[in-house]
Amino acid sequence: MISTSRRLLPSRRLLPSRLLFSRLLSTAAPSAPSTPSPPSITLYQYKICPFCCKTKALMTHLSLPFTPVEVNPLSKSQLKSIADIGATPEDRDYKKVPIAIINTGGGGVRVNGSDEILKEILKHAAPPVTMTQTTEKWLTWCDETFAPR
Numbered sequence: 561m562i563s564t565s566r567r568l569l570p571s572r573r574l575l576p577s578r579l580l581f582s583r584l585l586s587t588a589a590p591s592a593p594s595t596p597s598p599p600s601i602t603l604y605q606y607k608i609c610p611f612c613c614k615t616k617a618l619m620t621h622l623s624l625p626f627t628p629v630e631v632n633p634l635s636k637s638q639l640k641s642i643a644d645i646g647a648t649p650e651d652r653d654y655k656k657v658p659i660a661i662i663n664t665g666g667g668g669v670r671v672n673g674s675d676e677i678l679k680e681i682l683k684h685a686a687p688p689v690t691m692t693q694t695t696e697k698w699l700t701w702c703d704e705t706f707a708p709r
Contacts, residue, residue, distance in 0.1 A: 599684050600663040601626040603677075604642070606633055610707035611674035612658040618678055622685045631657055645670040675699060 601619065603626050605612035619626050631638045636655055645661060646652045651670055660677045662669045664684070671677045678699070682689045691699075 597665075598624050598686070599665075601681075602629060602661040602663075603627070604629045604631050604638060604659040604661075605657050606631060609657055611703075614702060614707075615658050615660070615674045615677050615681075618681060622681065622689075624681060624684065626660075642670065675703070 601624060603612070603615065603619075605616070605628055607630060616626070616628070629638055639655060639659070642659065642661060643652050645668060646654070651672060654672045656673070658674055658677060660671045660680070662671060662680060662684070669680070671680045679691065682691060
């Protein structure tokens with residue numbers, strides 16, 4: 561019997577703090593409107609692709625969560641599942657990486673290519689970020705000099 565009463569003591573000790581916490585929650589002032597949640601981003605990539613790495617680096621820098629999907633470079637079978645997502649036939653036939661599917665709550669948007677993905681991601685940063693001329697210059701240098709296409 562002694563061991564049973566000892567087991568009940570911790571829950572009895574926690575009971576007052578539970579009541580206090582519930583009272584605090586019920587009497588707390590309404591909180592400020594919450595900031596919109598970040599979009600759900602799925603990135604179709606090759607692990608060693610420099611353009612994919614550039615895209616991942618920006619998302620990591622902005623603390624935007626994303627789900628990477630490694631694409632088989634020979635069969636590209638992972639891209640078949642997103643073939644119907646896209647506004648134009650060119651989008652449907654696009655077989656290069658990176659490709660991002662960005663879900664903002666109102667449906668998914670397919671964005672092809674690292675530069676277009678970067679521009680779309682910057683819109684979803686909190687607060688939204690615009691690209692300056694210096695940023696454009698460095699992105700152009702990355703694409704033309706550092707990792708030419």
